[in-house]
Amino acid sequence: MSAAAPPSPRGDDPADEVDRIVAAWARERPDLDVAPLAVLSRVTRLSRHLDLARRQAFARHGLEPWEFDVLSALRRAGAPYRMSPGALLTQTLVTSGTMTNRIDRLASRALVERLPSPEDRRGVLVRLTDDGRARVDAAMSTLLEVEAGLLAGLPDADRERLADLLRTLVAPFDTP
Incomplete structure (x- = not known):
C-alpha cells in the first residue's frame, strides 16, 4: 500500500513524485537540508523528458x-x-x-x-x-513544435521568468 501523497508546498497543485521524494528524505534524514532536491530533481526529470522528445523529433528527419x-x-x-x-x-x-x-x-x-x-x-x-x-x-522546425508543446502549460510570463531563473543558474557554468 502506498503512502498518501504529501500536500503540495504551493497548496493548489497536486503533489508530484519529487514532492514525495523530498518528503521521504526529510523524514528519513531530518539533519539534512533537502531543499535543493525540490528544484534539481525536477530539472533532472525534465531533462529526461526533453532528451526523449528531442531524440524523437530528430529521428523523424533521420538524425541523431x-x-x-x-x-x-x-x-x-x-x-x-x-x-x-x-x-x-x-x-x-x-x-x-x-x-x-x-x-x-x-x-x-x-x-x-x-x-x-x-x-x-x-x-x-x-x-x-x-x-x-x-x-x-x-x-529545427519539428524541434520547436515539440518544445513549444512541452511548455504549453506555462503562461508566457512564467516562461520568461523560468528562462531568466535558469539563465542565472546556468551562466556560471558557461563562462570560461
Whole structure:
C-alpha cells in the first residue's frame, strides 16, 4: 500500500513524485537540508523528458542528436555554412577525436563536406551540404513544435521568468 501523497508546498497543485521524494528524505534524514532536491530533481526529470522528445523529433528527419548538434552549429554560422573543426569543437563541447569521427560520419552521409582552408594549406573547413541544410532546417522546425508543446502549460510570463531563473543558474557554468 502506498503512502498518501504529501500536500503540495504551493497548496493548489497536486503533489508530484519529487514532492514525495523530498518528503521521504526529510523524514528519513531530518539533519539534512533537502531543499535543493525540490528544484534539481525536477530539472533532472525534465531533462529526461526533453532528451526523449528531442531524440524523437530528430529521428523523424533521420538524425541523431549529435548529428543535429554539428549540423545546427554549421547552420547557425550563416552562409556559407562552414567552420573549422576547431570552431565546431567549441560549439559542440566534444574532443577533437570525437569531432573527427563525427565529421567523417556526416561526410559519409553527404550531410557535410570537407574543403581546403583558403587561409591555411594544411587546414580544412567543414561545410554544410544542401541536404544537410534541408535536414537540419526541417529538424529545427519539428524541434520547436515539440518544445513549444512541452511548455504549453506555462503562461508566457512564467516562461520568461523560468528562462531568466535558469539563465542565472546556468551562466556560471558557461563562462570560461
